[in-house]
Amino acid sequence: MKPEVSQTAKSSPLWVDHYPKGIDWHMPIPTRPVPELLERAVKRFPGNPAISFLGRTTTYAMLGAEVDRVAAGLQSIGVKRGTKVGLLLPNTPTFIVYYFAILKAGGTVVNFNPLYTLEELSFQVKDSETEIMVTHDLTMLFSKTEALLESGAIARAIVVPFANVLPPLKSVLFRLFKRKDVADVGSSRAAAQIVNGNTLAATSSPMSRVDIDPDEDIAVLQYTGGTTGTPKGAMLTHANLTANTAQIAAWGVDLEPGKESILGALPLFHVFAMTVVMNMGIELAAKIILIPRFQLLEALKLLDKERPTVLPAVPTIFTAMLNYPDFKAYDVSSLRFCLSGGAPLPLEVKLKFEAVSGAKVVEGYGLSETSPVLTCNPVQGEPVAGSIGPPLPGTTISLRDIDDPTKEVAQGERGELCAKGPQVMKGYWKKPAETEKQFVGDFLRTGDVAIMDEKGYFSIVDRIKDLIICSGYNVYPRRIEEAIYTHPAVEEVTVIGIPDAYRGEAPKAFIKLKSGMSATEADILKHLQPKISRIEMPAAIEFRDSLPKTMIGKLSKKELAAEEAKRGRPA
Incomplete structure (x- = not known):
């Protein structure tokens, strides 16, 4: 049995001395x-550009008034x-306007993925x-x-x-040539239940200040995402979101309010972009350059x-840029701070992108339940291969025994990453039992297995549910993936467990090769x-032209696991 370590017995977390x-x-x-993030930006930098969208610029004064x-x-x-x-929107200025307007009116925003099925x-x-x-009145959304x-x-x-x-000009051309993409809202059978956005924004009623x-x-x-079962609504309070915004802004030590610009290539309905592109962008009074979809x-x-x-992105975006044949024809030297999240960032990809851009690329870690960022590698200093860095300010990480999460593991041992801090959710909406299971004391259980080094930097080994048990031995897909990534011909790889007649389970690798x-x-x-x-060697390797990904570009295992399950026969 692993020794129990009292949280209160520690005088100071290990990472503090190496922060x-x-x-x-x-x-x-x-x-x-x-x-208040927006109100402060409007007050300090009213004339600065807030949003750039397909050639249209909105200043902070204009955004605040709208x-x-x-x-x-x-x-x-x-x-x-x-x-x-609810917001059922791609990355357009409407998302930012309504997000802040709903909250200012006292409401709660519910983010929806526009590509979800009915x-x-x-x-x-x-x-x-x-x-x-x-x-919007775009047919694919309105239908x-x-x-x-x-x-x-x-x-x-x-x-x-x-x-x-x-x-x-684009508005006129859109109305002329994109009519098939625009729904006839006025003739909808549900027209009586529809409010025109133009009419709503032209109301003469004064706004009533809400005491939040x-x-x-x-x-x-x-x-x-629902990858472990039925999707659950993480209740993120105003304090959760503004705390995480302040934590991330502090991490970018060289970022100056009023002087930055952020490329919004990730979908704002996803928690990573919502906080790191939009909320942090507003906190810095930065220009947010929106792309409707990547x-x-x-x-x-x-x-x-x-x-x-500033470029917040997922590893697949950095990889796609590096592998684009004409990448060097584009000047990316303006970038200074790139934050990678959503999936493990291969060290090779980080170093290559830094070499061509001159920017620092740091990997962070978090989840929907934590607004989302918990840890991040520092902008300065030598990178630690495979590390997600130390916890953000005010955040405590505790690695717990996988069989008994009430106990901490010793430094250097594997344990479930559990976290507490001002960015940790209030709980799951209408699911008190699920909420209780997700916490051990006041620490949120992430379901990820990690280790901590002697400087208090953490490395994710894998998700607990991704564990492959081969002949009684624990095999971690992340370790195999990292090894395969070092092959010069490999662009992307995903490893899952498949049935094996002799070992019970065995690893299988799905690989996309570089062009x-x-x-x-x-x-x-x-x-x-x-x-x-x-024991870690893949029992099978399958080469594919592409690998399944989630909406934000994170490699997804569930589709591949479902395919293997359909085959139904042990390897």
């Missing part, structure tokens, strides 16, 4: 209503403290008790919203004409033209021989 220069782990972390008008409009149709308002949307609407959905209205899942919808968010309790009031219901060439053109200083390069199964196995043990 990055210029950052104080004990720093006071302000918690305030989320709308948010106030929309908040007043929302209140005029009944939005009050606690009203759940069944998935219906479940989340019902579970969250969403009353109103905000969307789903209309179906939700007709089924009675939602009472009303606010539809903002997409042409409104475009620059004048940052520690108690839920700002956002952020639904988990397209490699469009992103490279904007990097070259708009010259952003123009080749490798065989024998080549990969030979490459792995000096790097991993025989």
